[in-house]
Amino acid sequence: MTDVVNYRSNAIVELMHVPAEEHDERWLQQALQQAIMLELATLPPYLCGLWSIEESDQNSEVFQMLHAIIFDEMSHMGLACNMLTTIGGEPHIADEGVVPKYPGPLPGGVQPELSVSLMQLSKQSLDMYSRIERPDDPVVEDVEVHTSIGAFYTAILEAFRSRPELIKGTRQLTKNMSSSHGEGNDIVALNSLDVVEAAVKIIKEQGEGTAASPDNPFPGETGELAHFYSFREFFHGRRLIRVSDEPPRFDFQGDEIPLPRIFPMGTVPAGGWAQGGVPVSSDVLTELDTFNRHYSSMLRFLERAWKAEQPSTATQMLSKAIVQMVQLQEPAQNLMRTPLPDGTGKTYGPEFRYLPDEP
Incomplete structure (x- = not known):
């Protein structure tokens, strides 16, 4: 196995090729370390986009939604850390080999064709954000992708389901974040399989939606979309609407969504x-x-x-x-x-x- 605390490794790809019956405690600890690195990797590019919005436009829909998504990602990272410590592992976060480096790929070999950069909010960066969050089976703009973050979390959940006795509830941090951004965003103690299942569901569906709907099942505001679809709305500059019921079909044909004024940050x-x-x-x-x-x-x-x-x-x-x-x-x-x-x-x-x- 490739070193799982090496950001440039293909650890996730390798972990996903291990047969499910071999997803033991060691596999789960390695996978959760990679999950933590994935969640951390999304924050710097999203924060650059947020901070590049000028103060005069910080009441804009784009600013408010990007701010909400960043809160979601922070809670996802906290939940991933709790998943690792509940089975006795220790997160590696402050390590030069673990911290993401830009421009470059996501950790673990996920979506190897994608290069993640630090830049201003723009059509280019919004396309990059949505490619990070792209589900396996989106309800719109379906394209072939490599291993998605959602598929990786599904494998993690199946490992927990096959070995629930590993859940000990050790070193669990809690943080009330729902007051800042709605249902499902608290960092909670993961001391049972039911709570772990709920945490994985939140992480997956806030980012990707479901196979049937682009909606965020755990929104801060009514009608909020999953991250992937929010980013695609901003990229297209149009709201995503249902254009057909039979069969159900969605497209970016709704009201215009203007991008806010920004500081023209170059690419680091x-x-x-x-x-x-x-x-x-x-x-x-x-x-x-x-x-x-x-x-x-x-x-x-x-x-x-x-x-x-x-x-x-x-x-x-x-x-x-x-x-x-x-x-x-x-x-x-x-x-x-x-x-x-x-x-x-x-x-x-x-x-x-x-x-x-x-x-």
Whole structure:
């Protein structure tokens, strides 16, 4: 088996080729580590899209929906961490080999044709977001895809169903997130198979919808679509509507959805701006360093939270992680207001580079 804490490995593809009867405790721990890495990988590109929306348009439908989707993804990552710790595993989050690197593929070999980048909100980035979330059998725009995130979670759930005795309820963190964005978004303790099944259902259907409907079964607002379909609506600039009942058929023929005004953030090159050959002034370097240090501290606090034996320590570490997360937006948007020196009209943006803890 490829190293499951190596972001560039094909671990998910390899795990999916293991016969179901061999999906034992070790397989499940490896799969859940990859699930955590997948959930983390979605957050930086979605956050860049969100932060690139100018303050004057933060009441727009696109801003509000993207904000809601990011909250969903945060809760999905927390639930994946609880799945791993409930069977006795320890999440690896703050590790240079685990943290996503952009541009590049999703971890584990999922959708190998897809390259994920950090950039402004645009038609290009919305297409990228929707390709991340694409279900195996969408109700619209059906195309052949490689292993989807949903299929991977289905295999994880089947492993739990075949070995429910592995669920011990150890080191479970909880966080009320429904008050911020509706039903199904809390991080809850996973101490039984029923609760694990509910958590996997939330993760899959919030992202992909169901085979019969594009709706999000666990919405923050009435009529909210699953992530894939929301991203496709914004990409097409039209609301998705049912155009036929027999047979049921959907298409992007509804009302127009205008994109908000944005900061024209450029695409972050591999290794960051300086590594990509872009001149970086001392002021820009300070903002980049500030952002990367808050991001790295957040990941370390998250890892410590799920490794803590004492619930009080875990809660304290989670609170510290949230403080670091809140402090990311200001340096990110300062960078998005700073033009690149190449005359393209594009600006800098956050790199989401992991910096090891200082001794």
